[in-house]
Amino acid sequence: MKNLSKFVDELSIPPILKPRWKDAASSYYEVKMTDFKHSFHRELKDTTVWGYEGGYPGPTIEVESGEMVYIKWINDLPAKHLLPVDFTVHGAHKDVPEVRTVVHVHGACVEWESDGYPEAWFTKDFEKVGPYFRRQVYRYDNCQRACTLWYHDHTLGITRLNVYAGLAGFYLIRDQRERLLNLPSGVYEVPLMIQDKTFHQDGSLSYPKQPKKPVPELETSIVPEFFGNMLLVNGKVYPFLKVEPRKYRFRLLNAANSRFFRLKLDSGQRMYLIATERGFMQDPIGVHEILLSPAERAEVIIDFTNLEGKHIIMKNDAQAAFPAGEPVDEDTGTVMQFQVVLPLASVDTSVIPAFLMPVTLLNEQSSSRSRYLTLDDRMDSYGREWMLLDNKSWDAPISENPKLGSTEIWYLINLTKDSHPIHIHLIDFQVLDRRDFDVDRYKKEKTIHYTGPAHPPEPQERGWKDTVRADPKQVTRIIIKFGPFTGLYVWHCHMLEHEDYEMMRPFIVIR
Template sequence: MLLSKFVDELPIPPILKARWKDQFHTYYEVNMTEFKQSLHSELNDTTVWGYEGSYPGPTIEVESGEKVFIKWINNLPEKHLLPVDYTVHGAHLDVPEVRTVVHVHGASVEPESDGYPEAWFTKGFKQVGPYFRKQIYQYDNNMRACNLWYHDHSLGITRLNVYSGLAGFYFVREQRESLLNLPAGQYEIPLMIQDKTFNYDGSLYYPRKPEKPVVKLETSIVPEFFGNTILVNGKVWPFLKVEPRKYRFRLLNASNTRFYRFKLDSGQLIYQIGTDGGLMEYPIGVKEIILAPAERADVIIDFTNLEEKNIIMKNDAPAPFPDGDPANAVGI
């Protein structure tokens, strides 16, 4: 299926609002639900999963040292959106088909709040097993400013749940960062990049079984699966209108398998200011940035004196990386 590029505007995930906030702690509630969302104007609305009715989920912003409590609520249907492979460890027939547990990727937390893969729970918080039984997670955020993300972590179906849409940004802020005069507000843009494949009716496609199945059970596992379409913030090949000034982009590779090697077709430098763990000691001007799955990068791109110009961010990373099929430098 061929979809037109750069016809839909880049959506920006909303900021999650706290249910309660005082000088001692902040409290959030986050629902996981199934809903329909437009991923491209030429597609029928796609059924996805998400947090608070949004794919990607709303961005959670916290201060360094802020004590945060989040109640994660599973309101997903009992039937999975994608084919489940019951031969995978953790996805056996004796466990519910739909189960979730949330992991804040990169956070420093106590084990019971880390999204232990076998600490899953279902709709109504029904849980089986001797693992951590906790629906409200505590995040002390005792780290410096950094770009984290939250996603599902259920054993055996993590790849399916994240592909379905269960992912979102989690930013840790601190006062020292605000003193650096970095682009902020509407000039700080989170970019969650994923690859997917669609059926002709607009629904998500995921392989149902290997070419040569070795078991009688229906399976969905393949060594690697690469979608043929790139989405940014839940939109297929979107565009972003920018002003002739500097922008800060928070890049996240939220794909299951695909690497990305980003570069600008204008040939200009990308100034990297941060990695997974936070801000670097000093910026580095680079021509390209490589991101593995779950990896993040914090960058500045300067559009000064580029009025009326069209600049394409391209990906030319082979799949699988680094010796697979060429990506043909497709624009993301």
């Protein structure tokens, strides 16, 4: 279904979740996953979705840096999946329950038992659990600076379905330094979760049961990527937000399955970039566009001062797949609208600081090891696309085993035609550079022959990150210090169709 009216539904702001109890150093939450009806657009019938605490997106969890947070994630979903399950995909065979969940706080500094390992899943009332299930109540140490994180499902083999069904929400960490910056706050700080969807005529979620080239032997089959034909923000299709003529802080999150977003304002004005995924940048940067691959976040300040009465549209022009796929159309190129129609409630005393936070660059000389890791595109026995990391499947023996406290440089060698957002659990890292190389020669000789100079990280990458875009025909270098915990984690492409089949690998931090 297409051709829905634009800017007729107001943007929804997810509520802040209150803890069940809280003291000076810790807090306890219970978060239940259920199915319910949700209104995506006034011209659509209400849609059955899955969500946390009855909301789409889930409620925002807001905590303090260093606060010990305990969360009991409760699965109260029906026994049959809302979307077509492919039982040929790893982890989703018919010998496991069809509906299972495990929650990952994306970007969290956390012990591995609370990280949401893909095989630590659980069913309704914890009746059945996966082989790596360790605890019902997760512990989050929040041992990091103020930043924008998010929580979402991470179940092996059905992550793409569970997240598409609605299992996602914001997780914000605050600290005193952030408060001293005098940024726009309160109602002037707005989270924006951007996704794409396709709907059936009856308003239900549409997710393909077969790829473009069906495999007759299979009842259902995974698709290489999913791209919806319309965009939504905070669970509303093409919403509008009424704003005052003043500065606003927006937390941008790409929570799409596979779609990239290159965001800009049709007014041509700058957005002031202040933070990457894992915290503030050193200095704000004025940009006209921001490219976000799936799971990447960015914080920006948009100044609506002296724009009374204006209607400003946030646009997207990223191809699907990125960077050389289909161009956007009127529907996939429109994100939302800002209507500068509210009177100024009080004098705007917030600022865009000249300096935000020192960002100490990791020294390449401190690296104890370099790892050369390929991004591979193969075909499975059914002729379907099969994405791999370092040419290894999920079940292959663990090959990445960094030592606690060590620093490594990872060379992400993209041999595929698409860009891939690579996410590494537990840690944050810095992007060193990208460099063109001869792909054909690498495939023949297994050696890197560079064909051009190194390109420095882009403006939205000049800070601490947990997800990086690895572009085709390029080697992307990142530098990582591993810690503060040991244990079993994963790294993967965050295009969820790739992650599910099966562009994900475990790694273990050892002493």
